[in-house]
Amino acid sequence: MRRLKACHMSQDNLPELAKLVRYFILKATTEAESGHPTSSLSATDLMTALYFKYLRYDAAHHQAPNNDRVIFSKGHAAPLFYALCTAAGWINEAELLTLRKMGSPLQGHPTPLFPLSEAATGSLGQGLSIGLGMALQARRTGMNCRTYVLMGDGEMAEGQVWEAIQIAAHERLNNLIGIIDVNRLGQSQETMYGHNVEAYATRVRGFGWETIVIDGHSLPEIERAFAAALKIADRPVMLVAKTFKGKGISFLENKDGWHGKALSRADLAKALQELGPVDAQATGVVALPEPQQPKAVNLQPLPAPRYELGSVVATRKAYGEVLASLVSRYPEIIALDAEVKNSTFAEFVAKNYPDNYAEMFIAEQNMVGVAVGLARRGRVPFISSFAAFLTRAFDQFRMAAVSQANIRCAGSHVGVSIGEDGPSQMGLEDIAMFRAIHGSTVLYPADAVATAALVETMVHTSGVVYLRTSRPATPVIYGAGEKFPIGGSKVVRSSAQDKLTLVAAGVTLYEALKAHDILQKDGIVVRVIDAYSVKPIDESTLKKAATETQALIVVEDHWFEGGLGDAVLNALATHKTAPVYKMAVTTMSSSGKPEELMEAAGITAAAIVKKVKGIL
Numbered sequence: 001m002r003r004l005k006a007c008h009m010s011q012d013n014l015p016e017l018a019k020l021v022r023y024f025i026l027k028a029t030t031e032a033e034s035g036h037p038t039s040s041l042s043a044t045d046l047m048t049a050l051y052f053k054y055l056r057y058d059a060a061h062h063q064a065p066n067n068d069r070v071i072f073s074k075g076h077a078a079p080l081f082y083a084l085c086t087a088a089g090w091i092n093e094a095e096l097l098t099l100r101k102m103g104s105p106l107q108g109h110p111t112p113l114f115p116l117s118e119a120a121t122g123s124l125g126q127g128l129s130i131g132l133g134m135a136l137q138a139r140r141t142g143m144n145c146r147t148y149v150l151m152g153d154g155e156m157a158e159g160q161v162w163e164a165i166q167i168a169a170h171e172r173l174n175n176l177i178g179i180i181d182v183n184r185l186g187q188s189q190e191t192m193y194g195h196n197v198e199a200y201a202t203r204v205r206g207f208g209w210e211t212i213v214i215d216g217h218s219l220p221e222i223e224r225a226f227a228a229a230l231k232i233a234d235r236p237v238m239l240v241a242k243t244f245k246g247k248g249i250s251f252l253e254n255k256d257g258w259h260g261k262a263l264s265r266a267d268l269a270k271a272l273q274e275l276g277p278v279d280a281q282a283t284g285v286v287a288l289p290e291p292q293q294p295k296a297v298n299l300q301p302l303p304a305p306r307y308e309l310g311s312v313v314a315t316r317k318a319y320g321e322v323l324a325s326l327v328s329r330y331p332e333i334i335a336l337d338a339e340v341k342n343s344t345f346a347e348f349v350a351k352n353y354p355d356n357y358a359e360m361f362i363a364e365q366n367m368v369g370v371a372v373g374l375a376r377r378g379r380v381p382f383i384s385s386f387a388a389f390l391t392r393a394f395d396q397f398r399m400a401a402v403s404q405a406n407i408r409c410a411g412s413h414v415g416v417s418i419g420e421d422g423p424s425q426m427g428l429e430d431i432a433m434f435r436a437i438h439g440s441t442v443l444y445p446a447d448a449v450a451t452a453a454l455v456e457t458m459v460h461t462s463g464v465v466y467l468r469t470s471r472p473a474t475p476v477i478y479g480a481g482e483k484f485p486i487g488g489s490k491v492v493r494s495s496a497q498d499k500l501t502l503v504a505a506g507v508t509l510y511e512a513l514k515a516h517d518i519l520q521k522d523g524i525v526v527r528v529i530d531a532y533s534v535k536p537i538d539e540s541t542l543k544k545a546a547t548e549t550q551a552l553i554v555v556e557d558h559w560f561e562g563g564l565g566d567a568v569l570n571a572l573a574t575h576k577t578a579p580v581y582k583m584a585v586t587t588m589s590s591s592g593k594p595e596e597l598m599e600a601a602g603i604t605a606a607a608i609v610k611k612v613k614g615i616l
Helices: 014-032 037-042 044-054 075-087 127-140 159-171 197-206 219-229 265-275 315-326 347-352 364-376 387-402 430-435 448-459 507-521 539-548 564-571 594-601 605-615
Strands: 007-009 069-072 147-152 176-182 210-215 237-242 282-284 312-314 333-337 357-359 380-386 407-412 441-443 464-468 473-475 490-493 500-504 526-530 533-535 552-559 580-585
Touching (some): 007 014, 014 265, 014 282, 037 044, 037 075, 044 069, 044 075, 044 147, 044 176, 044 219, 044 282, 069 075, 069 127, 075 147, 127 364, 159 364, 197 237, 210 219, 219 237, 312 315, 315 333, 315 347, 333 347, 333 364, 347 357, 364 380, 380 387, 387 407, 387 430, 387 464, 430 441, 430 552, 448 464, 473 507, 500 507, 500 539, 500 564, 500 605, 526 539, 552 564, 552 605, 564 580, 580 605
Parallel strands (some): 007 282, 333 380, 380 407, 407 464, 441 464
Antiparallel strands (some): 312 473, 441 533, 490 526
16 A cells, blocks of 8 residues: 655645645546545645644554544545545555545545544544544553544534533543534535634533634644644644635635535546646655553453352343453453443443443443444443433444444343333334344343353454343353353253244243243143344254244344344245244333333233244
């Protein structure tokens, strides 16, 4: 990816470098016949000054922990990002001109397919959270590098931005520098505050950030602003820059109707003539970081919990206990929670290893973004909250998959079995949501032993991994040392005389076991499968059951749509099989005792017995 150049431009020649970057933006987008050239041109002066005067970055060792980081939260300005990389000599012009073409790593919005991209962006409002995670990682490991985040004025309407602004101020992250490109024009109309840069500065300042308002096209003013930002020692800094969309080309500058439109070849010729001559073979120099290594850690081990057969333990409690016991063995673990750590039991990490815990307060979208930033910088983040509240971060989980980020999630208080708190607290959509994430893993343990095994497995599992934990305490039914591989299941009751198969997970496994015992007394023998791995699901065991028994009944504490039942149906879609019946929650619940609510939902042992007898 590195190329040789005939000459290098001095960092004092920023106007010529900015012109070169504009040249590459226009050439690449016209060649692609699509893209966002005007949105890129507005931030060109800002980012040229950053890259070629203040950034400390070794592109040949882009994963090095001492590198500064740049996040293009304004992901549609990808042409600017790639043009900067070209002007720095990190890619050549021929590579740049593959922008947006099939098979090219230079996607329409940045993704890690391009190795110098820190994370996937383009769903606006998420980049500051990712940068916050990277800045947090740098501070906790004693690194003096900085994280810069370029944002558009339009995305400042997103609530997640303000979640991140609050946490960054609370953490006093002086190594985080935001840049708002206030170019006034959105996709379809003027942005909320137009060119009123002070409106943005006042709001950000009110959250505790240092703010610097500048002319985003005055290179001397931009340089002074970055120099001042680097001297702020007690808080994050936001540069609020007044810019013009399409800056540098008169027929584009500050003109509506050009968002997301590339220039025709005729218009490109006019634009390049106006831009003037450039030396496309020249490069600017990006300074290298100072040598530095993360500080060493020495953590005192915490004994692993032991769960005896027959003891009663909530899987949410086992999650917290086991995670805390793993930190000394895997010091890269960091737990994040949305201010419910005494319910998810992430508090065990917070109390025993405070440096391996980060409180994210009630801001789940930001929490996921911070986890992505931490994961992209080598940490093993485990985030936790009520499963119902994680659903508001679906887009963030979706983008985490695009970022190729390995994040682990624990959602507690699932299903109607939580009881009296009522439907606003019940996670009933979570399996469907996480199953829909590309490359995800969905796990649903029934007891503490299964939870313990799966939490450690999660440390080594790639992608977005979701662990569904329950509020009620459940009996330990597995012996210590039992294995729970991802993609597996447990056949907990079976015989050669099985008439039907019951498939369950979590709390409904116990209802299936009760139903098994009741039916057995009536001379009806059924198989019971613990489908603790919902995605990937154990297809071979299900197909065997479908061959050997007359029907499968899936019982789950989740909405009828998208849950374990649908996972089973997908697994058997091409198999000549017995019919599959789904027993799940179909009506809006209310407050009540867990057993009352499960009975009302029709997912108790009595309901299962009735269903089995009805089928037979």
